[in-house]
Amino acid sequence: xxxAKMRLMSGxxxxxxxxxxxxxxxxxxxxxxxxxxxxxxxxxxxxxxDCGSCWAFATTTAASIRFNIKGHDYGILxxxxxxxxxxxxxxxxxGGLITPHIYMEETGATTEACMSYKSYTGRVPTCxxxxxxxxxxxxxxxxxxxxYTVDDxxxxxxxxxxxxxxxxxxxxxxxxxxxxxxxxxxxxxDGHAVTLMGWGEENGVKYWLLQNSxxxxxxxxxxxxxxxxxxxxxxxxxxxxxxxxx
Numbered sequence: 001x002x003x004a005k006m007r008l009m010s011g012x013x014x015x016x017x018x019x020x021x022x023x024x025x026x027x028x029x030x031x032x033x034x035x036x037x038x039x040x041x042x043x044x045x046x047x048x049x050d051c052g053s054c055w056a057f058a059t060t061t062a063a064s065i066r067f068n069i070k071g072h073d074y075g076i077l078x079x080x081x082x083x084x085x086x087x088x089x090x091x092x093x094x095g096g097l098i099t100p101h102i103y104m105e106e107t108g109a110t111t112e113a114c115m116s117y118k119s120y121t122g123r124v125p126t127c128x129x130x131x132x133x134x135x136x137x138x139x140x141x142x143x144x145x146x147x148y149t150v151d152d153x154x155x156x157x158x159x160x161x162x163x164x165x166x167x168x169x170x171x172x173x174x175x176x177x178x179x180x181x182x183x184x185x186x187x188x189x190d191g192h193a194v195t196l197m198g199w200g201e202e203n204g205v206k207y208w209l210l211q212n213s214x215x216x217x218x219x220x221x222x223x224x225x226x227x228x229x230x231x232x233x234x235x236x237x238x239x240x241x242x243x244x245x246x
Contacts, residue, residue: 012191022229028154031200041068045222047215049120055095056082057213058193062162066245069161078115085127092122101145108141142243153240163242165196167235178220180207182227
């Protein structure tokens with residue numbers, strides 16, 4: 001996958017990196033993985049392809065798992081709903097940090113069974129009035145927006161589930177295959193949104209565990225790890241978002 005291809009698939013504005021260091025609170029475990037904590041709540045890795053809809057995939061992945069954790073049997077929420085119907089954001093041309101969560105709070109998202117993903121070519125269909133099969137669209141909302149900082153993100157992840165996570169894509173990210181990513185060389189591209197699923201430490205290097213939307217054949221079966229505690233690619237300065245679910 002080329003860097004140009006990844007920029008097309010990103011869509012969020014680049015984050016200007018601010019130097020910072022941060023230590024995890026002493027009352028959290030050394031590692032945590034949403035998949036292990038709630039194994040029945042997971043959402044498969046999906047592929048956005050030639051559409052800058054990372055923001056919609058990151059939002060609906062986190063929301064789907066959070067609803068599952070609370071016992072709501074809705075199914076997987078539809079990124080196409082946000083791409084086609086969220087007027088706060090820009091479809092395949094990208095989305096914001098908080099605006100997808102405003103949409104989830106005010107309108108909510110339907111399921112993939114109702115509205116399947118169609119924007120893999122970069123085309124954005126008009127927001128439909130019915131499900132793909134002609135049935136009525138039912139959407140599921142957040143109770144409110146949840147915004148976390150580096151000081152409470154880990155406890156929030158353990159208590160409530162996954163979060164929206166953004167960072168700047170540099171050229172060398174195109175070479176990522178496995179391991180803990182740390183920026184070495186290359187120019188910054190666009191921002192990219194993924195789903196924060198946990199954290200850990202390997203050989204003394206601390207990392208965030210992240211679910212991407214570039215398919216299961218990318219990275220570590222669709223996941224990757226990014227260095228934690230040093231604001232890698234601006235990831236820790238913007239905060240972490242999700243929504244409260246009853």
